[in-house]
Amino acid sequence: MLDIDPKGSPDIVCDARELTTLEGGQFDAIYCSHNLEHYYRHEVPKVLAGFWHVLKDGGFAQILVPDINQVMRATIERGLDIDDVLYQSPAGPIMVLDVLYGYSTEIERSGQDFYAHKTGFTQKSLLTVLRRSGFSRTYSMVGNLEINALAFKGAPDQSARALFNLPHD
DSSP, X not given: OEESOGGGOOSEEOOGGGGGGXXXXXXXXXXXXXXXXXXXXXXXXXXXXXXXXXXXXXXXXXXXXXXXXXXXXXXXXXXXXXXXXXXXXXXXXXXXXXXXXXXXXXXXXXXXXXXXXXXXXXXHHHHHHHHHTTOSEEEEEEETTEEEEEEESSOOOHHHHHHHTOOXX
């Protein structure tokens, strides 16, 4: 596990913008859940270049981010204000504000600005930045206010196709 915050005792303490400083081609997969939105828009390609760098050929990144399209739609359809609760999570109530700008309770408690959201994604914008970053095969789905994307460095092999039920190109 990689994290910028050492308190969780990750295997590697590293800012994801610095992944190119690590040995290249060492991982089969990257799981990036609700992290990419914590970087400014102009930094996202640098993070993805790091993913590309540390992945083996044929490896993939699974990336989950809030779906700003769905969040906006739910906010409007339900007549919510920015401070209204959008959903309940195991951590507690999540306001519209928290999805857009980062979990305010954690930001306040920790005093760490790396918990803040600095950009957002729609399905289209996420797939676009993944492709521009060199990932040759991308797949995605939306639901539960998030985007779940798979980005492959090369073509997915048979085991990956079976695991994720991917179509044959």
